[in-house]
Amino acid sequence: MTFQISAISLYNMKGEIRTVPFRTGSLNIITGDPRRGKSAILAIVDYCLGSDGFVIRGAALRDFVHVFALTLVKGEEQLFVARPAPAGKAASTTTLCVKFQVQGAPPPALTELDFSMPLDIAKRVLSKFTGIDPAVRLPVARSVRQIPPSVRHGMFFCLQEQNEVANQDLLFHAQNQEFHPAALRAMLPYFLGAVDPERAQREHQLKLLRRELTREQERHDEARPFQPASGTAAALFAEAIEAGLLDPAPVGSLLAQDEILHSLRRVTEPQPVRDLQPAGSEDPLSMLNEERRELRDTYAQTRMRISNLKSIAREKDAFLGQVHAQHARLATLGLLPQASSAIPDQPTQCPVCGSHLEDATETARLMRRDLDRLNAEMTTMGEATPDINARIAQEEESLTDLRNALARNQEQTEVFSAGQRLTAQDDAQRQAAVVHGRISLFLDTMARHTQTALGPDRRDELTTRIAELEEELAGTVQQDVLSSYLSLVNQKIQAKAIALQLEHRYEPLRLDPQALTLIADSPRGPTKMAQMGSGQNYLGYHIATMLSLHEWFSEMHSPVPRFLILDQPSQAGFPDDTRDGGFGAAHATLLNLYKTIQNTIDTLNSDFQVIVVEHADLDAEPFRSAVRERWRLANGQALVPEHWMTDRVAE
Incomplete structure (x- = not known):
């Protein structure tokens, strides 16, 4: 079992809370005008579930919201996750507040939030709450490393941003980001249930052994x-x-x-x-070569000495800098006498402040001794600095002489080799x-x-x-199991393509786990999703694929969060007259899309939740009953309450 989203909450600096509730196991729609904060719903979920960056856009959210939070439910369990907005120009925050709550408990007050859990630990807690075994490691193609599945990998199948939901080139969330395609190829078989973790370990070991045998x-x-x-x-x-x-x-x-x-x-x-030569004669070339060898040895030794001296100087400077810094802090606080004053040498004087002591103690004597030793060591180390620097300068001068000697040796060797009559x-x-x-x-x-x-x-x-x-x-061959499972998922996709009346719906459809796209096979050859044409087809196949995958995840009890967030599916080829319930030509097509979503939710018996943010507002079922909030200029409703922004401007 895994989780769904019960609510999204926002906190301002005063501690006021704005909560948007959702029904689990249901279709939830938030409709409204542009720039009312609808698209931020997906970004807030992504941020609170451990994204590395702060992807939330909009001045109202960035300037007036202090904390973003989610309430997650799984069976009888409830988990509250809060993450503060980055301060200043920071790209993100690295600590979260994660609390287990009694089911149905409201969001805690701002004063009760403790942002002490590091981001990597929070991801592990969320992954375990999702149902992912922390011991699982999966191999990545063309890599010796293995990666553990996490809640972040589940987001590939749970989010569809505004620029993704009808994108002909991208099927999964964040598919175009660096390293994500490789992770998707590794995670898709695991979440489909086609990977035995023990077998994956053995296959990875086999790959490493083959590589070692080659070496x-x-x-x-x-x-x-x-x-x-x-x-x-x-x-x-x-x-x-x-x-x-x-x-x-x-x-x-x-x-x-x-x-x-x-x-x-x-x-x-x-x-x-x-x-081999007359007695008494010497070979000048051999002598030059021998001299060159000696010069090179001396050159290498000199460089080593310089390196060692510089290392000693750096370590001494670093230590002395820390001592001076601590000494300065203590002096600033008045815990040490000023540089101009001597440490008191009277046994009845305090070694720190110089005040008179009624009874001189052993502690005072020890403090005086330690302060004397500290000052002596600082003085000694400070005096050693010129000696080390002078030695470095001397060695570097020797190094320069050796370079010149090597250059002269090279010139003499070349002259001798070229000019001698052999x-x-x-x-x-x-x-x-x-x-x-x-x-x-x-x-x-x-x-x-x-x-x-x-x-x-x-x-x-x-x-x-x-x-x-x-x-x-x-x-057992994992590829055979994966092919079998994908075949069953493909049947679900095709059934939904027929219900949505998409092009190529009667041709065999298949999800390609390597190309990470949808393909229709026909007598003319394979047709990838990018070649199917029309925004409504791209949208339809995105929705059909995500719904079919979640059906399979539910049937296989896969540890993928059991929700899907869609950002404005009506944008793909649907005219604006659907916004206020109009009955344009696209009305029936859009309504059919929501009926297909509702049918999937009904099939899974509340084990699946869909959240949609929309411009459209259809006065027909199942759309009408699924609307949770309407954020429009006319009623003054939005994700961020207007008085939050008014209060800040007034201040």
């Missing part, structure tokens, strides 16, 4: 070139022999992979290198250096993969677990 396979594929079967090591071994870095292997011998790797490691070990012996040495570098790179890369990559091979374990889950899930 594990990629990890092993990346490491494969460095395994013993690789020919890279053998090729480098041959190049090392050719460059004179290794002695040739015995003729006819076939070295194992481990022996080849051992020989390559010997090439990179620190040892006397073969003298001899044959130089060519041999350069070739040896190139091979030496390639071997070093190969061994470093292999070591990196060996250290971080492999470890235990979990591919067999993951494959086995995936097979077990697939076998567990093979018994």
